[in-house]
Amino acid sequence: MKVVIMGCGRVGARIASILHHNGHRVAVIDTDSRAFRRLPADFDGETIIGTGIDEDVLRAAGIDEAAAFVAVSNGDNRNIMAAQVARLVFKVPEVVCRIYDPVREDTYRRLGLTTVCPTTTISAIILDQVIGTTDVAASGRGGGS
Amino acid sequence: MYLIVVGGGKVGFYLTQTLLAEGHEVLLIERSPERAAEILEQLGSAVVAGDGAEAATLLAAGAARAEVVVAVTGEDEDNLVICQMAKLKFHVGRTIARVNNPKNEQLFRLLGIDVTVSQTNYILSLIEQAIPDRSFVHLLSLSHADLAVVDAKISATSAVAHRALGEIVLPADTIITAVARGAHLFVPSAATELLPGDDIIAVAHRDREDELRRLLVAG
Numbered sequence: 453m454k455v456v457i458m459g460c461g462r463v464g465a466r467i468a469s470i471l472h473h474n475g476h477r478v479a480v481i482d483t484d485s486r487a488f489r490r491l492p493a494d495f496d497g498e499t500i501i502g503t504g505i506d507e508d509v510l511r512a513a514g515i516d517e518a519a520a521f522v523a524v525s526n527g528d529n530r531n532i533m534a535a536q537v538a539r540l541v542f543k544v545p546e547v548v549c550r551i552y553d554p555v556r557e558d559t560y561r562r563l564g565l566t567t568v569c570p571t572t573t574i575s576a577i578i579l580d581q582v583i584g585t586t587d588v589a590a591s592g593r594g595g596g597s
Numbered sequence: 598m599y600l601i602v603v604g605g606g607k608v609g610f611y612l613t614q615t616l617l618a619e620g621h622e623v624l625l626i627e628r629s630p631e632r633a634a635e636i637l638e639q640l641g642s643a644v645v646a647g648d649g650a651e652a653a654t655l656l657a658a659g660a661a662r663a664e665v666v667v668a669v670t671g672e673d674e675d676n677l678v679i680c681q682m683a684k685l686k687f688h689v690g691r692t693i694a695r696v697n698n699p700k701n702e703q704l705f706r707l708l709g710i711d712v713t714v715s716q717t718n719y720i721l722s723l724i725e726q727a728i729p730d731r732s733f734v735h736l737l738s739l740s741h742a743d744l745a746v747v748d749a750k751i752s753a754t755s756a757v758a759h760r761a762l763g764e765i766v767l768p769a770d771t772i773i774t775a776v777a778r779g780a781h782l783f784v785p786s787a788a789t790e791l792l793p794g795d796d797i798i799a800v801a802h803r804d805r806e807d808e809l810r811r812l813l814v815a816g
Contacts, residue, residue: 505701506698507700529674532674533678540708541704553650553651555653556682559681
């Protein structure tokens, strides 16, 4: 399947690389061309310089035929906007959006976006190691806001 | 009326200053502490430093009792999220967003922002009106109804010149509301014959604007 990824940081490049090795067609968008150096040498997917909140850039990345869109740039608001564009304008079936701020993550999850919040997830894993599983769920919420 | 302005650039600063002078209760939220301190010296306590997209900042600013939130930062994605957070979490009645990329105006309305302001589009339309031979000018967008008011000049070679309005098949969702002929402005009837030099004021659905342009302007 075709997957469009916005943000070629550690996470974006890793997702692109794994999908590529699994035989999927991948397009990666980043505002900084140097970010594409993180992609493996044998990566032959598309790289597009630009911002994923621009419909023309998304179109150039082949969003019209994408089965999934992943928003993992380093800006919460940019991820949120791009995810909404992918979902509402381009009707991409699977849209996943990374949001660091737990409050924003909660708000947009309620709105129907599929969201991942590294802040709560990683805090929960670390707390699990430090104090055990008991209070993890409660501690994971509210952090960072 | 209590208004929150987010973004302390030039637009946010002068907007806040003007609203304060008009007697409104206004709070300006600016992300950079240095810029906020600068504004504080000029506007007094009407400014706080903080990220307007963060719920905690909006909560502390009293967003729940704000009637209007205006997001005028230089980044469209920030303006979008500020307005959406104000609406979704604090149920602010009216949100106004500055749109830097004119292509985002329609998108923002689709995403629930009440009013969008595009400086680029505004300046473009002023330029269009100032070009003398410009035959089709977008005058105004009526945002809630997706309607546009346009001004078209009928040329001698236009396909509709010397034809009565009643025999011209207009695109759907368009209406010719007025005709300016020299100094005379009137509401046309089906019998009105369009003459070269006439200025046509029409209301059109935004999707029909191009079609109307082709009909009125093309020969």
